[in-house]
Amino acid sequence: MISVKKLTKKFDDLVVLNNIDTEIEQGEVICIIGPSGSGKSTFLRCLNMLETPTSGQIIFEGNNLTDPKVDLNLHRQRMGMVFQQFNLFPHMTVLDNLTCAPIMLKKESREKAEQRGIDLLKRIGLADKAKAWPAQLSGGQKQRVAIVRALCMEPDVMLFDEPTSALDPEMVGEVLDVMKNLAKAGMTMVVVTHEMGFAREVSSRVLFLADGIIAEEGKPDQIFREPKTDRLKGFLAKVL
């Protein structure tokens, strides 16, 4: 579904991602782990071109996103993204947050968009918050709404950029539950996370990013039980 070919990203002279190659298949749940500063978030943000790669290609559903001629906005509609800082639109109610993009970009009718919005809110137990403002929600509620906002565009893949890192500990669980259900429903997901429990339990493949390369990858069991490289062993010793 997404092919990453020789992806390199430099900020001035600093090489953040160094010649990364990987394939993300339909239905995979990929967790990206690694020490801070290893380029995890940058990698994720390159996938939907929020960061422009210095060189290399991102092929999404057969379209080369790094080609300047390609209509990025169209392809981004099929890649949902969830941010560490939620980034809900504070000047819109929760329901408007969910419906504004489908109405604007897919020319959906308000009724249809709102219906789906409310259905999805019900599923995460926040139907009563439809008319609330984002400022009235807790962190966990905000992040769940942010996930639903991305889902309202009916994306083919969901990108999560440390979705629980800005949350109070007691709210992490509710967000992870929503993500687990999403994974069970077969959504293709790429998750940058520090939640090793989640990575272990839910992911189909784990990428360990260090020093700008995929230092090790594999099934979660393999990564967490039998790490091969010293780099990964050292990292796991610190976080587990």
Add this chain to the structure above:
Amino acid sequence: MSAWIATLHQTFIETGYWRQMLLGLQNTVYITLGALCIGVVVGALLAICKFFSEGNRALRPLELFCDLYTTIIRGIPMMVLLLVFFFVIFSGTRNKLGVCILAFGLNSAAYVAEVIRSGINAVDRGQMEAGRSLGMSKIQAMYKIVMPQAIRNILPAIGNELITLVKETSVAGYVGVMDLTKMGERAKSITFDAVNPLLVVALTYLIIVLGLTRLLKMAERRLNRDKR
């Protein structure tokens, strides 16, 4: 007290000069509103040009022009700018009010542009990214996501600019435009009453500014209703 009212009556009513004072007020309002319209429109254009040209090499000349404009306008006193407009650019014009509006408007635009630009920059970068990640174009995200939030930052500062503008128009008399201040001056020299015309002029400005302040407070409260 009654002696003072008698003086007021003498200065403004008996001479019929209240009509001129009203005319002056009318001109002050025209200049202010006209300049505000020009200021906001041109200022917004400058700010948007700057926003889109930043970091885009092809639009570098546009960015330079915007920078040059704000630098020049902000570096010249309003008074001098007005004189330049009247005696250099539009020398011999008959439409004094029009030139005056243009001068004040283009002056305001430089400040409004900076206000809008900083208002846009104050909106968290994540907002634009969230809009873009949903598939909005830069312009769509700007219009639907960033601008409505920027206006909250911008409005109080534009209000300040408007208040400054009202009071700054009092120099229009220097180039022979009959604004409120000029009319007060004339009332003074015609009636030989040195106190009351100036008092009335000063009070009128004060009342206008107080009214504007209230309006702005109301508008701000409306815009901030989601922050309760």
